[in-house]
Amino acid sequence: MISLISKFIAVFKLQNRQAWYHKYTALGMMATWGLRLLLTAILYAGIYKVIQKTSLKGITLPVAISSMGLYTLYSCFGGREIFRIINDEYISGVMEVWLNKPLPYIGLKIAECLGKNIPAISGMFMAGIILFLFSDIKSATDNIILRILCGIPLLIGGVIITYLIYSIIGLSAIWLQDARSVFMIHDKLIMILGGIYIPIGFFPNWFRLIGESIPAGTATLISQLFYPDFFDNLLRFYSLQIIWIFILFVSLVKLNKKADLYLTVNGG
Amino acid sequence: MSLILHAEDLSKSFRYQKREKGWFKSTAVMVDAVQSINLSIERGERVAFVGPNGAGKSTTIKMLSGILTPSSGELSVCGFNPTKDRRKLSYRIGCVFGQRSQLLPNLPLKDSLELFGHMYDMTPQQIKTRSDQLIDIFSLSEFIDQPVRQLSLGQRMRGEIAASLMHKPEIIFLDEPTIGLDVIAKRDLRKTLIALNEQEKTTIFLTSHDTADIESLSQRLVVIDHGKIIIDAPTKDVQKTYLNKKHFKIDYTTDISGLALPFQGIKAVGQSIEGTIDTSVQNINDVLHQLLNIALVEDIHLFDEELEDIIIDIYKSSGQGKP
Numbered sequence: 189m190i191s192l193i194s195k196f197i198a199v200f201k202l203q204n205r206q207a208w209y210h211k212y213t214a215l216g217m218m219a220t221w222g223l224r225l226l227l228t229a230i231l232y233a234g235i236y237k238v239i240q241k242t243s244l245k246g247i248t249l250p251v252a253i254s255s256m257g258l259y260t261l262y263s264c265f266g267g268r269e270i271f272r273i274i275n276d277e278y279i280s281g282v283m284e285v286w287l288n289k290p291l292p293y294i295g296l297k298i299a300e301c302l303g304k305n306i307p308a309i310s311g312m313f314m315a316g317i318i319l320f321l322f323s324d325i326k327s328a329t330d331n332i333i334l335r336i337l338c339g340i341p342l343l344i345g346g347v348i349i350t351y352l353i354y355s356i357i358g359l360s361a362i363w364l365q366d367a368r369s370v371f372m373i374h375d376k377l378i379m380i381l382g383g384i385y386i387p388i389g390f391f392p393n394w395f396r397l398i399g400e401s402i403p404a405g406t407a408t409l410i411s412q413l414f415y416p417d418f419f420d421n422l423l424r425f426y427s428l429q430i431i432w433i434f435i436l437f438v439s440l441v442k443l444n445k446k447a448d449l450y451l452t453v454n455g456g
Numbered sequence: 457m458s459l460i461l462h463a464e465d466l467s468k469s470f471r472y473q474k475r476e477k478g479w480f481k482s483t484a485v486m487v488d489a490v491q492s493i494n495l496s497i498e499r500g501e502r503v504a505f506v507g508p509n510g511a512g513k514s515t516t517i518k519m520l521s522g523i524l525t526p527s528s529g530e531l532s533v534c535g536f537n538p539t540k541d542r543r544k545l546s547y548r549i550g551c552v553f554g555q556r557s558q559l560l561p562n563l564p565l566k567d568s569l570e571l572f573g574h575m576y577d578m579t580p581q582q583i584k585t586r587s588d589q590l591i592d593i594f595s596l597s598e599f600i601d602q603p604v605r606q607l608s609l610g611q612r613m614r615g616e617i618a619a620s621l622m623h624k625p626e627i628i629f630l631d632e633p634t635i636g637l638d639v640i641a642k643r644d645l646r647k648t649l650i651a652l653n654e655q656e657k658t659t660i661f662l663t664s665h666d667t668a669d670i671e672s673l674s675q676r677l678v679v680i681d682h683g684k685i686i687i688d689a690p691t692k693d694v695q696k697t698y699l700n701k702k703h704f705k706i707d708y709t710t711d712i713s714g715l716a717l718p719f720q721g722i723k724a725v726g727q728s729i730e731g732t733i734d735t736s737v738q739n740i741n742d743v744l745h746q747l748l749n750i751a752l753v754e755d756i757h758l759f760d761e762e763l764e765d766i767i768i769d770i771y772k773s774s775g776q777g778k779p
Binding site for chain 1: 523525539542546549551563571603
């Protein structure tokens with residue numbers, strides 16, 4: 189087990205080194221994610237100004253911006269990229285190169301994906317720290333430190349769920365030959381339920397509850413970190429994530445075994 | 457010598473959906489890619505596995521290396537069942553697929569060697585020692601610090617093979633390693649592989665469409681067509697067995713284009729004649745005797761059929777192959 193972890197760390201490190209090798213690309217990635225967050229903040233500041241309200245369904249402007257910012261932070265961990273890698277490597281046949289290596293293909297690709305996304309994650313953290321220091325979020329909510337501490341496992345859980353879901357969708361390419369259609373459906377679902385378009389605090393309660401309970405929504409619970417009812421829901425959030433991680437992990441392992449038997453690459 | 461690979465009645469079938477007219481109409485079609493092949497390879501052998509496109513070469517190599525699960529049959533590579541013990545087997549084998557890269561494209565080649573070292577549980581000191589050895593064997597020093605995407609195809613291929621040898625595998629599977637390389641790069645790669653086989657006793661299992669690869673690299677030739685092995689013999693024996701045809705070109709001192717020629721199928725152009733003697737039906741002494749008496753001979757060239765033509769003949773004689 190330790191040997192396996194050290195292999196994943198080695199892959200992660202070298203992919204991270206590769207991501208930073210072309211510095212301008214890495215800086216571009218950082219700037220893209222940072223700008224995305226800043227633009228979202230400006231957009232919502234404009235909306236609150238137009239509606240002339242300090243809060244909407246109990247969500248103040250700083251909380252709404254932080255909610256979308258946290259979704260952006262979650263998404264720059266690159267979970268959806270794992271789908272593209274698996275699907276493209278299956279279609280192009282590159283997958284065969286990695287199948288007889290001494291570490292599991294999916295794990296290898298997850299380590300690769302995380303390593304590649306370090307510039308984006310760094311950019312996002314920096315932009316987040318700047319926003320945090322210069323925004324009103326500190327005065328708009330209570331128990332900031334405790335929220336952040338409780339949010340870390342939620343973020344990790346969400347990232348794990350995302351990697352599991354997208355790995356499953358990626359592996360389905362072995363049967364579907366190209367799983368982009370499934371990916372697109374799920375991708376939009378996770379974006380809506382994660383609150384990339386509208387903070388999920390604005391959703392009707394029943395819709396929010398359903399959204400939070402399915403894997404796509406459970407992955408993005410971190411976006412509710414600064415919501416007033418965050419602590420009331422925290423135990424339910426943790427439980428939902430643990431249940432889905434277990435179900436998705438078991439499903440992925442079973443699917444992976446079936447894929448081994450079913451796999452054909454390049455007519456062979 | 458002991459066996460490193462043993463396959464008995466190895467088969468692989470797969471299914472695909474054949475589309476028919478109408479949106480949701482399709483029929484399942486079974487394809488027998490490999491049909492009951494038997495193959496044993498001894499340690500240190502250099503084996504060429506050839507066949508026309510779609511013959512089952514890549515499917516076989518993928519089963520032998522644990523990528524694909526056989527539909528039936530027994531298989532043992534380095535003492536392991538590739539399907540059940542894929543992870544353990546991976547420490548004993550190396551694989552290179554000519555058209556696919558496993559190197560880190562943005563980083564210098566040395567980083568890819570490091571990555572492979574870590575994958576195979578090597579310590580930093582072992583990685584350094586082995587990298588230095590491979591840099592020496594494959595002459596990588598000129599471009600070891602260059603990002604992989606800036607390497608020529610020949611340099612990249614040397615890098616690919618070196619990376620797959622980091623863990624000193626007992627057998628290396630090479631699927632068309634010289635594809636796309638120029639003649640010099642091909643020659644260098646072949647020399648390096650022979651040196652590797654001699655120095656480290658690495659068994660080489662190679663597929664290639666390049667007959668020069670087969671002639672210079674392999675001691676044994678296995679020909680597969682339509683999923684069945686049709687020839688398995690030492691490369692030299694295959695050449696001898698199938699060398700029924702001798703090509704000749706005779707230059708005379710005078711113009712012979714107006715003279716009557718003793719055989720059909722001989723082409724006379726000016727002062728020369730060219731043709732092929734089929735030794736299975738013609739006596740070579742008789743033929744040459746008659747040809748040498750046509751006129752005063754200035755020069756004579758007699759040469760064997762090339763391996764490429766022999767392989768084409770084998771495919772044809774199997775009654776199925778499309779050369």
